Amino acid sequence: MREDIHTAGVPLLCVSCEARHRGICGALNSEQLVALAKSTKRYKAKAGKELMGDSRSVERFSNVLSGVVKLTKTLSDGRQQIVGLQFAPDFLGRPFRSESTLSAEAATDVELCSFPRQALERMIKEQPDLEHRLLEQKLRELDQARDWMVALGRKTASEKIASFLLMIVRNIDPAAGPERRGAAFDLPLSRAEIADFLGLTVETVSRQITRLRSENVIRIENNRHVIVDDIERLATRAGD
Amino acid sequence: MREDIHTAGVPLLCVSCEARHRGICGALNSEQLVALAKSTKRYKAKAGKELMGDSRSVERFSNVLSGVVKLTKTLSDGRQQIVGLQFAPDFLGRPFRSESTLSAEAATDVELCSFPRQALERMIKEQPDLEHRLLEQKLRELDQARDWMVALGRKTASEKIASFLLMIVRNIDPAAGPERRGAAFDLPLSRAEIADFLGLTVETVSRQITRLRSENVIRIENNRHVIVDDIERLATRAGD
DNA sequence: CGAGGGCTTGATTGATCTCAACTGGGGTGG
DNA sequence: CCACCCCAGTTGAGATCAATCAAGCCCTCG
16 A cells, blocks of 8 residues: 555654544645644543543544543433444534533543644634534434434333444444444443443343343353344344 | 615525524525525425435425424334424535435424525535534534433433423524523424324323423413423423 | 314333342452 | 452342323314
């Protein structure tokens, strides 16, 4: 591969960065990347780390470079709902003020590339295609949110679990084409988090996972590692 | 009001159109409006009319000028979930292809202003601010979708109903400031539709509405007309 | 007046929640 | 090195909220 042609003048930080390929940075040329990289900070966060409190850090946006970030909303009495999961190379942040509040937390260890709100907004003026990418990303998030609304509102507990596993399979390595029959991966979420994602309790999640396992739809090692031999078979359980 | 200044050269069709004020057309100047208006068609549809099937009419976008449009998703076995409601002057349509399918239907009688996909895309090239408006709108929809995910996943039946009524109050005339105590409006949805929106059954919706009524939180006339004397009191029941 | 659709109400069922006990692995400190 | 603890996960038994099944009511419309 003649990567050198495309990487001429690209900041070292960005050379192998996925956000430059599938993420929003793909809208930028070398010069613009250099400019943006000036105010860019790349860092890692441990699982559990809060990345964006209701108000804190609204002033920075990030690209997710690796790992999984969960977006949650909490009711006053503590009930929680995960309203989104972000995988690399998703864009993390809510441009232009939001009325609704949500917080972001590292679900697994994550790697982020963050930059100040202003830097992004300045860059948008210069390169409108950046805003286009942003729109595409947010449209995808909207599609996903709506798919989950169906699951939350109308699917049974076991359908929810199957849908969830399917969603992880599809995001963990989207590289693999749709023709593959099996997959293996680590769950990015604990049982409690899965429950918060699916609007269930931990116990119900556990029981349904056990059921899928005893029906040989999935195998599990170490509580976190899942092996799916026949994705189609799992898809059957998802309901849609 | 010196509307004449701002309406000079504006197509007749657009003069008093809300989309020009709060909607996406606000991004356009008179000339651009004239250009767009050439391929624009304004029309009314009766409640129940399908506006956008899974594939049909993806080639046109619309502004909702009056009335309410519901966006629904359906599982293979017929279970339905309403995943969004659009009020004037919302933009209706999914630019740039979607993987996820959804259909749009007039919930009440509606008035639409529609234009071909191409016209919009051409106009975006000329006026990037149009894309910005689109992004803002979709971000709002995303915020709303996530609020509903919390309701669907974590709220009780009666909290769901209260949240729903509250949402309608806030959308039906957002003009009225947050200081007003009461409100009266017609429900844009039937009981069955409310059920599809909240992930409940018709019976549960009916019972919970009855309960709110017997507790004097709301009054109801003709099954559709709702009077809320104390919005705060209703908000208390919504859970957040 | 009779029929049908939308809505309500009642009785019962059932999926999921709640509460509680137990298990197993990993880490800690004596 | 081992005993202990702690936490995540599992499993069981019983309670509960909403679904289901079944009438019945109230408009509107023919």
